Amino acid sequence: MFKVAVIGASGLLGRALVDELAQQADWQVVSTAFRRAGPSRVALDIRDEQAVGQFIEREAPDALVIAAAERRPDICENDPALARALNVDAVRTLAAAAGQRGAWVLSISTDYVFDGTHPPYRHDALPAPLNAYGRSKLEGERALTETIELGCVLRLPLLYGPTVDWAESAVTSLVPAIAASASDSPDVKAATMDAWAIRYPTFTPDVAFVIRQMLERRARGEAIRGIVQWSGDEPMTKYEIAIRLAEALQLEARLTPQHTPTDATPRPHNCHLDSSRLEALGIGRRTPFDTAIRQVLAKFPWQGGGGVGPA
Ligand SMILES: NC(=O)c1ccc[n+]([C@@H]2O[C@H](COP(=O)([O-])OP(=O)(O)OC[C@H]3O[C@@H](n4cnc5c(N)ncnc54)[C@H](OP(=O)(O)O)[C@@H]3O)[C@@H](O)[C@H]2O)c1
Known part of the structure; x- marks a missing residue:
């Protein structure tokens, strides 16, 4: 039976992947997590080389998907050692252990490996990351490709999806401010x-x-x-995302566009990823943003949702 190990199954992407793989009845899936380990997720600290080796030896997966990472740019900027441990060294450790058993390794990377000045970016375009997060992910890509031949990097842009906490995605993290701006208070x-x-x-x-x-x-x-890349095909600024979120929530939000960057951590302007390598293989699916975001809002655990509810 084909066996897949999902490393970082408790995260935003990892949970969606485990849900998707559950539909594949003839595959076996083993999930790992760190802080959110539990009955359905094996505890594994990917910084622990010995534990990683024992896990791969015991489970003997045919494929490994690495969705564990430190993906918050501000944290990576302030703690480059943590960014390196998770985004570079752990990728090398996992790939070496999986490679010894002949497993295929898919490692998730980011559009932030590019500087955002010349979109769209093909998978073979020259990376030039602007911040510590992008640099660590680029080094992680290289760690994977240097360590094993049977490996693949999948670059992705800004993600959103079913969430347990608004802050999990830079899309849904806008909800509390949108809701607050819709208050009647002067x-x-x-x-x-x-x-x-x-x-x-x-x-x-x-x-x-x-x-x-x-x-x-x-x-x-x-x-x-x-290297392959996958991206949605609807360009949006956060201001435009906020307008669509407010519509979906049926809120009369008061939003002001900010036309110059204000982030403490430098972020690229436009890293649009060209998805044509996967498309040429007949791979891909894109749910329209307005449909998908309504699904996310409908599934959110609203009891703790900060006083707003889905339309
Ligand atoms: N989110 C985005 O917008 C975005 C955009 C482009 C690319 N990506 C990439 O997509 C991938 C998935 O991102 P995500 O948003 O799903 O991340 P996430 O929600 O922050 O999840 C991170 C995962 O890493 C695990 N993890 C953290 N420290 C660990 C450790 N020491 N040992 C083992 N596991 C550890 C976490 O486990 P616990 O929670 O159980 O501790 C969690 O499962 C990452 O490679 C990221 O760089 C994300």
Whole structure:
């Protein structure tokens, strides 16, 4: 039976992937997590080389998907050692252990490996990361490709999907400010939203579907190697995302566009990823943003949701 190990199954992408793989009745899936380990997720600290080796030896997966990472740019900027441990060294450790057993390794990377000045970016475009997060992910890509031949990097842009906490995604993290700006109180100010950086929000269940299609190739003995990219196809600034969120929530939000970047950590302007390598293989799915975001809002655990509810 084809066996897949999902490393970082408790995260935003990892959960969507485990849900998608559950539909594949003839595959076996083993999930790992760190802080959120539990009955359905094996505890594994990917910084612990010995524990990683024992896990791979015991489980003997045919494929490994690395969705564990430190993906918050501000944390990576302030703690480059942590960023390196998770985004570079752990990728090398996992890939070396999996490689010894002949497993195919798919490692998730980011559009932040590019500087955002010349979109769209093909998979073979020259990376030039602007911040510590992008640099660590680029080094992680290299760690994977240097360590094993049977490996693949999947670059993704801004993700959103079913969430347990607004802050999990830079898309849903806008909700509390949107909701607060819609208050009738005269003391409440408009919410200022970035109208400079162009993003291509990508729905985690679509990415999970793409990964399942890639795993199917591996199961058939046609493993995809090298670098591939997947992206949604609707360009939006955070200001435009906020307008669509407010519509979906039926809130009369007061939003002000901010046309110059204000982030403490430098972020690229537009890293649109060209998805044509996967498209040429017949791989891909894109749910329209307005449909997908309504699914996310409808599934959110609203009891703790900060006083707003879905339309
Ligand atoms: N989110 C985005 O917008 C975005 C955009 C482009 C690319 N990406 C990439 O997509 C991938 C998935 O991101 P995500 O948003 O799903 O991340 P996430 O929600 O922050 O999840 C991170 C995962 O890493 C695990 N983890 C953290 N420290 C660990 C450790 N020491 N040992 C083992 N596992 C550990 C976490 O486990 P616990 O929670 O159980 O501790 C969690 O499962 C990452 O490679 C990220 O760089 C994300």
